[in-house]
Amino acid sequence: MDGKPYIAQRPKRADGRRNYDAILAAARKAFETSGADASLEDIASQAGVAIGTLYRHFPTRASLVEAATRDGLENLVAHAQRLAAGPDPLDALTEWMREAVVHFSTFRGLVGILTRSMYDEGTPSHAMCAAMHRSGADLLHAAQAAGRVRPDLTPEELFDLLSGAAWVREQAASGRDSSPRFLQLVLEGITTRED
Amino acid sequence: MDGKPYIAQRPKRADGRRNYDAILAAARKAFETSGADASLEDIASQAGVAIGTLYRHFPTRASLVEAATRDGLENLVAHAQRLAAGPDPLDALTEWMREAVVHFSTFRGLVGILTRSMYDEGTPSHAMCAAMHRSGADLLHAAQAAGRVRPDLTPEELFDLLSGAAWVREQAASGRDSSPRFLQLVLEGITTRED
DNA sequence: CCATCAAGCTGAGGCTACCTCAGGATAATT
DNA sequence: AATTATCCTGAGGTAGCCTCAGCTTGATGG
Known part of the structure; x- marks a missing residue:
């Protein structure tokens, strides 16, 4: 149709x-x-x-946004693959999430566009978002396989948390950035405790 | 000025x-x-x-939004005071956050307006938001005093997490609501572990 | 019941932004 | 040099924002 x-x-x-x-x-x-x-x-x-x-x-505006953010997101996907080759899967995941938050909140309104694109195929950014979804899911699964992240966390939930952090960062345009702390709290929340 | x-x-x-x-x-x-x-x-x-x-x-549009959401937020503040009288401070906090998320995401765009209002006095919704801030902070401090929530969490950080959940709920307008799970993950993350 | 008038109502109109399209210009190709 | 597909232009229709001058009406006191 x-x-x-x-x-x-x-x-x-x-x-x-x-x-x-x-x-x-x-x-x-x-x-x-x-x-x-x-x-x-x-x-x-x-x-x-x-x-x-x-x-x-x-x-369309969406096609312009897609073109304006394409490079950054491509780099993000590439970086995920590089990180996946590293020794510590949890470090890889956290580092990637930190970077993803920054790219997701390049400008006010972008997080919303990207999260909508993630599950809506009729959108210019969908292809790139789906690629990111795969990258993130891979890193998550690796961290879970290593027993470092709670096993009941789905990739979709991970992206919800990530988007929340990015949205918070977006809002704080002219203030200090509270997203690092947000992410820290979230990450400490989803990692397995073994102290 | x-x-x-x-x-x-x-x-x-x-x-x-x-x-x-x-x-x-x-x-x-x-x-x-x-x-x-x-x-x-x-x-x-x-x-x-x-x-x-x-x-x-x-x-102004802001004044209309404020008037349209005033009642709901007033009830939220009132409910906080009722919950504060209950026996379990952690239950009170989680229950209140659940309710707050719903009110914050009554319609698309509201979370952004409210979080901006929270720290911007030049905004119609500021008074109500400040009242909510106090309510939430009280519940948080009580839960912290009872040793149920990590003591290094500030009210501002709590509202960041809460807003993130509300924003996620806002987005999922025509899908299923992922905010309960979001909140669950966050809450499990910020409560003290003693199992 | 009436007069008075502050409070309220109306909608035309100026402004900005979106988006389309018919007609003109031009880079590439032969 | 001729051809043509590609590209460019900007006027104009549409919609939403917001204001303001002039009109209407509910409340009040006599």
């Missing part, structure tokens, strides 16, 4: 690529200062481009 | 009260189905009232 979500692609023509890049740069800046609902017309004019051009490359 | 935030008041004239009530009812319904950014013009027309009338009673 519903076609696949549109995923923005860097155009082949030189002028197209130039504008595509300029829009993406302007969008990243605008999202960081004004959140995910920044004005698209501002972004276009900041990129020195007409509004129609923005819509040509990014027909 | 900045004057006190405007707090909506039920008017004295009969026609004013009628409209005030109708707007509040329409607003509650609209917020629940469309979130905190529901169209004010829709709310007005749903209440059978011109847009100017809505703005007369509720000059």
Whole structure:
């Protein structure tokens, strides 16, 4: 019924690529200062481009957000695989969660978009989110297999906790960041106790 | 510098009260189905009232949200005082947190508004949020005094955890609610272990 | 019952942002 | 140089926000 979500692609023509890049740069800046609902017309004019051009490359706001966050999330997935090769599965998991929280809260409104994308296939960010889900689940299972994390914790629950931390971080835009402590409390809560 | 935030008041004239009530009812319904950014013009027309009338009673969106959630939060504070008189401080705290999560996530966008209000005095909801903060802090301190909750947990951190749970609940609008499990994990994490 | 008037109501209108589309421009290709 | 698919533009329709000048009406005192 519903076609696949549109995923923005860097155009082949030189002028197209130039504008595509300029829009993406302007969008990243605008999202960081004004959140995910920044004005698209501002972004276009900041990129020195007409509004129609923005819509040509990014027909929906979601497709623009996806393109603006793609690289960061790709790195996150790659880092998960590197961490999985390390010696301590719990360290790997905690380190990854710390990093994930930062990427999830790059700008106000992103956590909500990503958590919605995680289970909604009709969304541009879904593919990337699903990849992250797998990465996180792998790290979790390894930590559980090593007996370091309570075995009844599901990946979905882990992402709930992670999203909560990221959301808290998002809110504290102009204050100090309380997400490290949030994550610490959560992690101490889900690890197995053996002292 | 900045004057006190405007707090909506039920008017004295009969026609004013009628409209005030109708707007509040329409607003509650609209917020629940469309979130905190529901169209004010829709709310007005749903209440059978011109847009100017809505703005007369509720000059800002925040003042309307405050009025729409006032009762629920008042009850929450009252319930905290009742619970504080109970025998088990930990039970009281967990029960109250469960209830708070529900009230905080009455509609999409509310948690964000309330957590911002909690520390921002220029906000209509601030007074009510500060009262809740006291209620929660009291219950927390009692549970800590009884040695049931880790003593290094601050009220602010408690509210971060609580808000995280409420936010997760908010997101899962049309799915099953994962906040009870979230809260369970958090609570098991912050209680002292003595088994 | 009436006069008075503060309180309340209305909706047009200016503003901003979203998004579309018909017509024009241009990079790539042959 | 000609062709053409790709790309660009910006006016314009739609929707929501919010204000304000002018009108209406409930409450009050006589």
